[in-house]
Structures are given as C-alpha cells and as structure tokens.
Amino acid sequence: TLNLNAGTLSANALGLTGAGSLVQNGGHFSVSGLNLSTGATANLSSGDTVSYSAYLYAGSTLTLGRSMALSNALGISDTGSSVVASGHDITVGYLGLSNGGALVRTSSGSVTAGELDVLGASSFDIRSGDSVGQANVVGGGTASNSGATSMSWLGVNGWNGVDSVSTHYTANAALSLTYGNGDSLALANGDRKSTRLNSSHSSVSRMPSS
Secondary structure, three states: OEEEOOOEEEEEEEEEEOOOOEEEOOOEEEEEEEEEEOOOEEEEOOOOEEEEEEEEOOOOEEEEOOOEEEEEEEEEEOOOOEEEOOOOOEEEEEEEEEOOOEEEOOOOOOEEEEEEEEEOOOEEEEOOOOEEEEEEEEOOOEEEEOOOEEEOEEEEEOHHHOOOOOOEEEEOOOEEEOEOOOEOOEEEOOOOOOOOOOOOOOOOOOOOOO
16 A cells, blocks of 8 residues: 655656555655556545556546646546546546546536547547547447537447447537548448448557556
C-alpha cells in the first residue's frame, strides 16, 4: 500500500494494482502516466496531476475531483473499470473504451477527444458540448450522439469487417462527417460482409493490453 499523507509524490509513472494499493490522506501525486489495474482506485483532486496518459484495467476506478487534460490517451478497459467524471471536463488526444470499460458522466461536463475508439461491450454517447475528431465503433461497441456533432470521419465495423458482431452507431441529433477537402466519409460494415471505402483508415484499437 502506498500511503500519501502529506506533500506531493512526483514521478514519471505511477502504477497501482489491487484494492487498497493507494491511500490518499492529504498527500498528492504529480505524474506523467497513471496505470490502475485489478480493482485499484484513485482520486484526482485539485492537488493531483496526470499529464500524459491514464489506463485502467480489470475493475479499477479513477474518480475526478477536477477537470483532467491528457496530452496523449485515456484508456478504460474491462467490465467494472470506470472513470467517474463527476461533472468535470475531460480533454484527451485519444479516448479508448473497451470490453465494458466505462466513462461515467453526470449531466454536466464535456469530453474533448481527437480520436475515439469504442470496442467490445463498451458504449459512449457524444453529447452537446463534446468534441470528437474521429471515431471507430468496433467489434460489439455501441455509440451515439445525442447532441449535434461534427467529426472528420466515422467507422462502424465488426472485427476486420467480417465478424457477425452487433456493432451500432445511432445518430439522435445532427451528425456531420467531413474528411479531406469537405468530402463526407462514413465506413459501415454489416455482419459478415465488408464495404471498404478508404484503405488509409483502419478500425484497430490503440488500447494496449493489460
């Protein structure tokens, strides 16, 4: 167990495994990368900093007490793993949700992501105030937009475009897709058949394995 009772722990990376691996009792952490696994929990408060990336696996939880901005990636994988936004804004270069990992949100707070991957049993709704540059919904993932949304392109696929996996994107508000010089691009692969519209794009998750 790492007990943070006072002061600030500064490190390039902080990795926590297992329930009770971190006790935050007045102390803080300032790290580039944060990795939580196997039921680990952490709180990101006003005195804490994660600057580059955060990955959660196997039933781990990160609860936000402040807005979070990561220059690289936020990855949430496995059923029971979650980032609890608590109404705070999240800004990342890449947001990956896979195998039931979840971003838990209240009615307030926005998400800004250059790229979004939703895989497996995970789901995500793009709301008013959110901004997503491009999105892949892959291998059983589900996504939607309840707010008017503009992104460069959207891919909706089974694995490699051939698996009969139920994968859905639902537009519940205006959706504008603009790729290149104003050309719209939508990639949609039905069960066991593939329509490949642009060979330069693939729907492969950037989520690292745990």
